[in-house]
Amino acid sequence: MNPESEHIEITITSRFENIELVQVIAEHICECAGLDDDGSHWVGMAVREGVANAIKHGNRLDTRKRVFTTFDVKESRLAIHIRDEGEGFDPAQVADPLSPINIMKTSGRGIFYMKTFMDEVDFSFPDGRGTELVMRKNLATRDGAAEQD
């Protein structure tokens, strides 16, 4: 059995106050897997953005709806699944926050930050089950910081 393999699940109701619980778990897992403080912070930040979107855009703040998050670490590879009970969306329609027409917008940077801090960010839409966000990161490479974008 691989001592490094880890699986944690957390399910929350759609309240912004609960975002932090999921973020804390992300940071904890990264630290346990040997990522440095900064690297762990940025993974936590990506998770915060993903859960915030699930609560706000997916579940539209309906506290009867839940956000399901799983964390898996295997051979220093972290996979995070965040699923909501919303209607889904078309990722191709998401505007580029770096475009001059968007730069002064007050929103639209969440997915961009996730992509900045994680190696892979993908959305899928299992029928009738809302949005499923998968983010992956190799915790063994030292690239946690924002700088190397």
Place this chain on the structure above:
Amino acid sequence: MNPESEHIEITITSRFENIELVQVIAEHICECAGLDDDGSHWVGMAVREGVANAIKHGNRLDTRKRVFTTFDVKESRLAIHIRDEGEGFDPAQVADPLSPINIMKTSGRGIFYMKTFMDEVDFSFPDGRGTELVMRKNLATRDGAAEQD
């Protein structure tokens, strides 16, 4: 819909480092429900003891086995379920840590602390599913501290 009703689930593998994640959620829920810092601390402590037992005595540190915890708040009443994948045990056989023959023992105080800090502590043993611990506390009454034992 009751704005105070809340349901959170967390599943961890059997590692002592993960206890804190469950404890943090317990404290967070209590604080959100309006319990004071001390009261929240003691609930977190009861959860720590319950999860530690599930990992140590229930799952015997087998990291393939999991500990399933759910938190429910409804009308200021908190219910916590902690389930492991162990063999169960006979609560009637648990020694009284206050008895003079046990007072200097290095273990055996976990369940006693849970009972001190929570209103209700019960164990059940659903066939083949290990131990299920249920702890309840009324968060509306001000009795979080250890003193009033």
Place this chain on the structure above:
Amino acid sequence: MKTTSRNVDGIEILSLQGKITIGSGDVQLRDLIAQCMSDGKNNILLDMSGVSTIDSSGIGELVGSFTTVTNRGGRLKLLHLPGKVTDLLQVTQLITVFEVHDDEAKAVASFK
């Protein structure tokens, strides 16, 4: 988020402490800036040294604050930006939008 405010030479210095995140600090920041505008305080220096966490909503609110103040003919500048906030402004190419200071006296003087 908690805030404290001081007025130095007609410049409103707002110290932001804690989290500027979705559903809490972001809304407070918007209200705070709206209050300054209605009080006629158009020159604002945001002291960010106490900001522990910021997310994309907080960053968006900073941008919104900048726009609100600028549209009123005022100016909004940033003081003591924590490294992680700088990083977040940098990757979204917002760092050049804001005037950022490390020295309070110089920051205040810069409004002259």
Place this chain on the structure above:
Amino acid sequence: MKTTSRNVDGIEILSLQGKITIGSGDVQLRDLIAQCMSDGKNNILLDMSGVSTIDSSGIGELVGSFTTVTNRGGRLKLLHLPGKVTDLLQVTQLITVFEVHDDEAKAVASFK
């Protein structure tokens, strides 16, 4: 858990910092006391002021440490007990087992 140690008038003062909880601090405390015993340091004052969390395993380890030291003819006393640790010792009726001090100099003198 982190520890620092000093020797004052032949009394070993061990400052415990952080968590004394299952799987980490509890084991370290046991090892620390075993080391003192093998070094012949039989008079021990545990400064608990830096202890942030303790659980039933930590409490059990304190009891175990007390027994180990006493069986060797030494003495183990506690200094600066945080309120929550006191509560935990109180409800399990262990508070009378330990000699607890609030003043380091007096605590050291009490070993004479």
